Amino acid sequence: MKTSAFLKNFTSLSIFSIILLSLLSFKTADKTIVVSKDGKGNFTTVQQAIDAVENSSSTRTKILIKSGTYKEKITIPETKGAILLEGENPQNTIITFDDFASKKNSEGKDIGTTGSSTIFIYSNDFTAKNISFENSSGRVGQAVAVLTTGDRIAFENCRFLGNQDTLYLKGVQDSPDKTRSSRNYFKNCYIEGTTDYIFGAGTAVFDNCTIYSKETASYVTAASTPQENEFGFVFINSKIIGNAKENSVYLGRPWRPFAKTVYIDCEINSTIKPEGWHNWSKPDAEKTTLYAEFNSKGLGANAAKRVSWSHQLTKKGRKKYTINNILKGKDNWNIKKSLK
Numbered sequence: 001m002k003t004s005a006f007l008k009n010f011t012s013l014s015i016f017s018i019i020l021l022s023l024l025s026f027k028t029a030d031k032t033i034v035v036s037k038d039g040k041g042n043f044t045t046v047q048q049a050i051d052a053v054e055n056s057s058s059t060r061t062k063i064l065i066k067s068g069t070y071k072e073k074i075t076i077p078e079t080k081g082a083i084l085l086e087g088e089n090p091q092n093t094i095i096t097f098d099d100f101a102s103k104k105n106s107e108g109k110d111i112g113t114t115g116s117s118t119i120f121i122y123s124n125d126f127t128a129k130n131i132s133f134e135n136s137s138g139r140v141g142q143a144v145a146v147l148t149t150g151d152r153i154a155f156e157n158c159r160f161l162g163n164q165d166t167l168y169l170k171g172v173q174d175s176p177d178k179t180r181s182s183r184n185y186f187k188n189c190y191i192e193g194t195t196d197y198i199f200g201a202g203t204a205v206f207d208n209c210t211i212y213s214k215e216t217a218s219y220v221t222a223a224s225t226p227q228e229n230e231f232g233f234v235f236i237n238s239k240i241i242g243n244a245k246e247n248s249v250y251l252g253r254p255w256r257p258f259a260k261t262v263y264i265d266c267e268i269n270s271t272i273k274p275e276g277w278h279n280w281s282k283p284d285a286e287k288t289t290l291y292a293e294f295n296s297k298g299l300g301a302n303a304a305k306r307v308s309w310s311h312q313l314t315k316k317g318r319k320k321y322t323i324n325n326i327l328k329g330k331d332n333w334n335i336k337k338s339l340k
Helices: 001-029 048-054 323-327
Strands: 032-034 061-065 069-073 074-076 083-087 094-099 118-120 126-130 132-135 145-149 153-156 159-161 167-169 183-187 188-195 195-200 205-208 210-213 219-223 231-235 239-242 249-252 258-266 289-296
Touching: 032 048, 048 061, 048 074, 183 323, 188 195, 205 323, 219 258, 249 258
Parallel strands: 032 061, 061 083, 069 094, 074 118, 083 126, 094 132, 118 145, 126 153, 132 159, 145 167, 153 183, 159 188, 167 195, 183 205, 188 210, 195 219, 205 231, 210 239, 219 249, 231 258, 258 289
Antiparallel strands: none
8 A cells, every 4th residue: 555655646746747847848938028118027128128039049039019119229130049029009019210321320421221220130030010110210311110131030910110211121132142041021011101112132022911102102112132032022912002192103113133023913003103113214124123913903003004024924924923932942931830
């Protein structure tokens, strides 16, 4: 009887130990940081939370941002591990700053377009949800809200607020290695601006997004896709709308000669010019760019009036423009997992 009781107690203790270790392991893996302006979280600024994220961590860190307007300039270094930045609501969780390209630095020189960004995302495996990213400097020329160079970057239910150069998908723009991936995914997002307000060398899919050309707008995109990349910017099931004047905005122009921009099953309103695309006074770019549409709808979607050097995709040509095919890469990026 004593031996049986001992074995029973030993078994119970072992089971309890296993459960306890499992719980401790789960807590160790579940890294969460809370940012709150009222001091009731772990930190009062977003940058403090970013700084606390472990470098090269194999576990993603969730940073929960309580409602509020956070006026700060944020840098996420490439050394950081995976991060999920999650707000409570994009209408009341706002990260904002007011730098602009012609603003002077301490040496009296312009900080430049790149230097104007509110948030710099250099790391890989970054995800943001339910947040507004804003450059609040007004109409003072180039003024970036978000700049990305990392890979496997995803945004869901976010807003990007600004005027000229709102969203800079920089990618390998200034990198000698043009083969490095810089993939970006936007789901149910809102992006506004005036001139070239989505631009850069990165690859990006805009899935069910609202692209809003503000008053005095001129160009939606200015891609600088590397020649080596099959895909640049792809808009799928999105709305291309705004309050700019009718027939005043181009779908895109080529910042670099191999720019690639495609609209798939998009609603395009009357703000878009009938010709659709501009060559940026670079006639040679008409031979090297890939500007295309498939099944565009709306008052701004008259295919017969588009410039001759743009393309209307066939059903066969459209097949390769799936989210998975554009973004999977050699590592088979699991976008759904990134958005969890």
